[in-house]
Amino acid sequence: MSDGATLPVAEVFGPTVQGEGPAAGTLATFIRLSGCNLSCGWCDTPYTWDATRYDLRATTRHVTPRDLAEQALAVTPGGIVVVTGGEPLLQQDRPPWAELLRELAAARPVHIETNGTLVPNSVTLAAASCIVVSPKLPNAGGHRGHQDPAMPPAWREIITDTVHLKVVCHGADDVRQAVTLAESLGCPPARVWVMPEGRDQTTLASRWPVIADAAARHGINATHRLHVLAWGDARGH
Numbered sequence: 001m002s003d004g005a006t007l008p009v010a011e012v013f014g015p016t017v018q019g020e021g022p023a024a025g026t027l028a029t030f031i032r033l034s035g036c037n038l039s040c041g042w043c044d045t046p047y048t049w050d051a052t053r054y055d056l057r058a059t060t061r062h063v064t065p066r067d068l069a070e071q072a073l074a075v076t077p078g079g080i081v082v083v084t085g086g087e088p089l090l091q092q093d094r095p096p097w098a099e100l101l102r103e104l105a106a107a108r109p110v111h112i113e114t115n116g117t118l119v120p121n122s123v124t125l126a127a128a129s130c131i132v133v134s135p136k137l138p139n140a141g142g143h144r145g146h147q148d149p150a151m152p153p154a155w156r157e158i159i160t161d162t163v164h165l166k167v168v169c170h171g172a173d174d175v176r177q178a179v180t181l182a183e184s185l186g187c188p189p190a191r192v193w194v195m196p197e198g199r200d201q202t203t204l205a206s207r208w209p210v211i212a213d214a215a216a217r218h219g220i221n222a223t224h225r226l227h228v229l230a231w232g233d234a235r236g237h
């Protein structure tokens with residue numbers, strides 16, 4: 001079933017901890033929506049969007065917002081609810097998105113993870129207590145067709161204190177690019193995070209010292225990927 005009343009869901013999981021970014025370590029439930037408007041080479045959730053590698057009809061459930069909120073709130077006794085993807089803001093102009101956020105925000109702090117290509121609308125801004133934007137640097141590779149990883153200039157107007165940048169980096173030069181991007185958006189250094197790219201402990205361990213050191217020198221924050229340390233790239237955490 002795919003109609004105007006449901007959201008495309010890849011997975012709902014918890015209890016876990018938010019592994020990355022400003023809320024790293026916080027008890028969390030995840031709602032991962034399907035569909036993305038980018039195609040990053042190192043994407044760790046291609047089952048949400050890549051029809052050349054996955055049968056998306058099999059990986060996606062179409063769930064009403066009420067059932068989705070009920071499932072998410074049932075799996076974890078407290079903490080935050082993280083709405084991620086894929087690119088969750090692809091859904092934000094649809095009625096079931098507004099209903100989902102209303103139900104979640106009435107019960108828990110709602111954190112949204114987005115790739116920055118879509119500017120949050122008023123419904124999203126009102127419901128989210130934290131928006132983590134992960135704009136893609138060239139290290140994500142080329143994207144398919146006309147996909148454009150740039151953040152629209154309208155972001156400048158909504159870089160309020162709920163908005164944080166979390167930029168995936170391979171090395172010190174990427175950290176420098178993240179700083180330049182944050183400056184161009186007017187995002188204060190206290191809300192800028194850089195994170196090593198990697199889906200296994202060996203890769204993360206080799207990148208983390210370089211990225212943490214560069215972040216400290218530039219006066220911004222760095223985050224590891226705690227869920228990968230704990231659970232590897234197993235789904236459901």
Ligand SMILES: Nc1nc2[nH]cc(C(=O)O)c2c(=O)[nH]1
Pocket residue numbers: 016017018019020030045084085113227237
């Ligand atoms: N524990 C945990 N934290 C996360 N933070 C961002 C995640 C993501 O895949 O978007 C993620 C995830 O998949 N698991």
Ligand code: SF4
Pocket residue numbers: 036037038039040042043044045046048085086087115
């Ligand atoms: S924006 Fe995120 S979900 Fe989409 S392809 Fe890139 S890493 Fe994957």
Ligand SMILES: [Mg+2]
Pocket residue numbers: 044045
């Ligand atoms: Mg993940």
